[in-house]
Each structure stands twice: as C-alpha cells, then as structure tokens.
Amino acid sequence: MLNDFFITRDAVNFLQNYLDAKDIALPGYREKLLAFSQKQLMSYEQWWALLETLNAELNQPTLGLEIGKLVKVEHCGVLGYLFRTSRNLGEALNCYKRFERLIYAGSTITTDFDNIGLDNADSMRITWDPKFGYSSQLSDELLLASIVNITREIVSPYVLNPSQISFTQSIDNQHITTYQAFFGCEVRQNEKQLSITFKLSDLACPIPHEDQTLHDILGLQAEELLKHLPENDLFLADLGSAIIRCLHEGRPNVQSVATHLHLSPRTLHRRLKEKNREFKNILKDVRKSMAKNYLSDDKLTLAEVALLLGYSEQSAFTRAFSTWFGESPAQYKRSHSDH
Numbered sequence: 372m373l374n375d376f377f378i379t380r381d382a383v384n385f386l387q388n389y390l391d392a393k394d395i396a397l398p399g400y401r402e403k404l405l406a407f408s409q410k411q412l413m414s415y416e417q418w419w420a421l422l423e424t425l426n427a428e429l430n431q432p433t434l435g436l437e438i439g440k441l442v443k444v445e446h447c448g449v450l451g452y453l454f455r456t457s458r459n460l461g462e463a464l465n466c467y468k469r470f471e472r473l474i475y476a477g478s479t480i481t482t483d484f485d486n487i488g489l490d491n492a493d494s495m496r497i498t499w500d501p502k503f504g505y506s507s508q509l510s511d512e513l514l515l516a517s518i519v520n521i522t523r524e525i526v527s528p529y530v531l532n533p534s535q536i537s538f539t540q541s542i543d544n545q546h547i548t549t550y551q552a553f554f555g556c557e558v559r560q561n562e563k564q565l566s567i568t569f570k571l572s573d574l575a576c577p578i579p580h581e582d583q584t585l586h587d588i589l590g591l592q593a594e595e596l597l598k599h600l601p602e603n604d605l606f607l608a609d610l611g612s613a614i615i616r617c618l619h620e621g622r623p624n625v626q627s628v629a630t631h632l633h634l635s636p637r638t639l640h641r642r643l644k645e646k647n648r649e650f651k652n653i654l655k656d657v658r659k660s661m662a663k664n665y666l667s668d669d670k671l672t673l674a675e676v677a678l679l680l681g682y683s684e685q686s687a688f689t690r691a692f693s694t695w696f697g698e699s700p701a702q703y704k705r706s707h708s709d710h
Contacts (some may be wrong), residue, residue, distance in 0.1 A: 376476040376503065377412040379600075384408075384446040385517065386421060389438045397428060415506065422509040433549050435509040439516020440553065443524055447517075449593050450474060454578075455525050456586035461574030463525060464497065467518070470593045472600060475514070484571070494534050495574060498566040501539065503611075504660040508540035511565050512550070518567060519554060526576045534570050537562040539663070541697060561698075561706045563667045606642065607653075614657045623681035625650050659695050662688075666704050673700050 383404050390397060390404075403421065407413050426434045444451035450466070450473050457463035462610040468480045479500040484493065506514075515536060523531050532555030542550060542560045550558045617623050628650075629639040643650060658680050665676040679689035692700045 377600075378418045379412055379448075379474055380408050380410060381446070381448045381450075381474050381583060382413075382418060382442070383421075385438055385442050385513065386425065388443075388446055389441055395429070397425075398658065400425060400428060415510075419507045419510060422507065422513070426509060430659065432543070432546050433512065435512035435514075436516045436550060436553060439513045439518075440520055442513075442517035442520050444521060447521065448473060449589055449596065451521065453586065453589050454521055455580050456582040456589060457525075457578050458581050458583070459530070459574065460522060460569070460576045460580060460585075463494075463522065463578065464495075464569070464574070466590075466593075468497070470597065473552055473593060473596055476600070493571045494568050496535075496566050496568040498564045501564060501660060501663075504656050505539050505663070506565075508538065508542070511538055511540065515565070516553065525578050525580065527579075529576050531545060531573055533557050533567050533662055535566075535686040536561065536568040537564065539563070539565050549622050561703060563663060563707070606658055607646070609650075610653065611637075611657055614654055618657070618661070618681040619679060620677070621681060621683075623654055658691070662692055662695070663703070664702070666700055667707055673704070676700065 387401075387404050387408070389395075390401065398675060403424075407417070407421070422435065431437060444455045447454070450470050452471065453466040454461065454463040456683070464482075468482060471480060479502065481498050481500060482495055484495050506660070517536075519531075519533060520580060535557050536550070536554050537559040539562055540560065542558070547558060547560075609632060610628070613628045614623065616631055617627045620627070625636045625639060629636045634642075640650065643653070661680060662676070665671055665679055666673075673688075674685050677685040682688040682691075689699055689701075692698075692703070696703065699707075
C-alpha cells in the first residue's frame with residue numbers, strides 16, 4: 372500500500388550529505404545514490420532498502436536520527452527555502468503540510484490544536500495518518516529529526532524543542548536517551564500514529580530570513596512542481612479497499628478480491644504484474660496497516676482482531692505480527708494501553 376506511493380530524489384540528498392559530512396567512502400553505495408539522484412522518483416521499498424543497506428554497512432545505532440541531525444534547508448529543494456523565507460514557525464510548518472509531497476507522498480498529514488497535557492501549555496500536533504501502511508523506524512526517525520533540525524536552523528538563535536515525539540515502532544531502550552537528548556522532549560514509542568508536537572507559543576517565533584516576496588515566488592514554484600508529480604494509483608487504492616472487505620468476510624484470496632473489483636483473477640494478476648507488484652505482498656501490507664489500528668481498540672479481543680484480518684487461527688496472526696513488528700500482539704496491546 373504505502374509502497375504504491377513515492378519519494379522524490381531530494382531525499383537522496385540527505386544520505387549523500389551524511390556520507391560527505393562523516394567522510395565515509397562506500398563507493399558502491401554512492402553509485403546507487405547517484406543512480407537514484409538521476410531519477411525523479413523512487414518507491415518507499417527502494418528508499419527503505421537504501422537506509423537498511425547503509426545501516427548494515429555502518430552498524431550505526433540511531434542511524435536515521437544521525438542522518439536527520441545533518442539535514443539543512445539547502446538539502447530540501449524548494450520546500451526548504453519556503454521554510455526559510457516564512458514569517459514564523461507556524462507558517463513554515465503549514466508550508467510543510469501543504470507541500471510534503473515534494474519529498475514524501477503516501478501519508479495524510481493532519482494538525483490539531485489542543486491542550487494535551489504538556490506542561491499545561493496549548494500545543495499543535497502534526498500527525499501522519501498510516502492508512503496506507505507504516506514506514507520503517509529508520510525512515511520515520513530521519514523524517515522527524517530533519518524537521519526538527521531545519522526548524523532549529525531557521526529560527527536560530529532562538530532555542531527550539533518540540534513538546535513531544537511519537538514513533539509507531541519500538542526503540543531500543545539503551546538508545547532512548549539519545550533520542551530524548553536530541554529532541555529535548557518526551558519520546559514515545561509503539562504509538563498508533565507518527566507525530567510531532569510544538570507549543571503554540573513557539574509557532575509565533577519569527578524567522579530572521581523572512582522574505583515574503585521570495586516566499587510567494589517559491590510558493591508558486593512549489594505549486595507548479597506538485598502539478599507535475601504523478602497522481603496516486605486509483606486501481607491500487609480500490610484494490611486495498613476490496614482486500615479489507617474480503618478480510619472481514621474471511622475470504623482474503625485472489626478470487627474473492629477480483630470478484631469485488633469485477634475482474635477475473637487472471638486480469639488482476641496481469642494488472643499487478645504491470646505495476647511490478649504481487650497480490651500476496653499487497654495483502655500483507657494491508658494486514659500490517661490494519662493490525663495496529665484494531666489492536667488499539669480496547670473493545671476487540673486478540674481472537675476478534677485475528678478474524679478481522681482474515682486469519683482462521685489466532686496463533687497464525689500472532690506469528691505474523693511478531694515477524695512484522697518484533698513483538699507479539701499481546702505485548703503491543705499492553706504497551707499501547709499503558710500510554
């Protein structure tokens with residue numbers, strides 16, 4: 372599901388900059404980055420593979436965080452300079468919400484304003500809805516670290532820390548203090564949604580390089596760039612909806628899904644082959660995406676969640692979930708209830 376969307380080549384700049392800043396050679400890996408930098412887009416699967424390959428080469432704990440710490444305005448194309456020329460932090464974050472597709476696509480960003488119990492201060496929370504699936508921890512920590520690093524860059528010398536960070540994946544307990552030290556706030560894990568929270572008082576923080584004339588020009592340029600990005604694949608979106616219906620009916624097979632789409636199984640396989648996709652992998656993505664949502668509902672038992680995901684036995688669901696997320700459904704449910 373999420374892999375049906377894309378990441379633009381600007382993200383490759385983050386990795387190239389990290390290698391340069393740390394004086395890391397890795398000529399073979401750099402060749403891969405060069406190849407992707409010459410294309411407009413890459414899939415999430417390709418992006419995750421680039422991050423995992425670098426992680427395997429360097430064996431660097433909190434690698435995504437370390438890369439994100441070095442991301443600056445100049446590495447983010449027009450979106451970065453929209454940040455830098457905004458009047459204040461609030462306007463800069465609104466630009467990110469509006470134009471995130473220039474770097475990442477697939478997740479729907481929402482913002483909510485509320486008093487959420489953080490030092491009794493009103494706050495704004497930015498949330499990424501995982502309805503198309505979850506990204507990797509490496510990718511998520513790089514994303515949030517780069518947002519924080521850029522916001523600190525554009526408001527300098529003002530000292531800025533978010534109020535709260537929430538990850539959807541697990542974090543090694545021996546490294547949690549590293550995340551807290553960088554973000555300067557509470558860092559949660561195994562949450563339902565990826566999010567970052569800022570105090571409302573920080574949103575009014577002025578940006579020294581504010582330039583409304585240039586900002587308006589860059590905004591028009593960003594709008595034009597968005598027009599030339601490919602639209603989301605409607606066929607794959609319909610396929611995901613059909614799979615969810617079939618899961619609820621207890622018939623998550625090609626024949627049933629094809630029937631919902633008014634296609635033959637052969638035609639369904641052919642259309643997926645044209646997109647270099649396989650039905651079994653898409654089915655797995657849908658189950659992964661829905662599993663955490665169902666487990667977050669206290670009214671549903673583990674057996675009921677297994678049935679909703681199309682498993683005839685709870686044990687099969689437990690094995691699959693443990694493989695995907697590195698913990699059992701019961702462990703996830705307990706940790707989520709604790710929060």
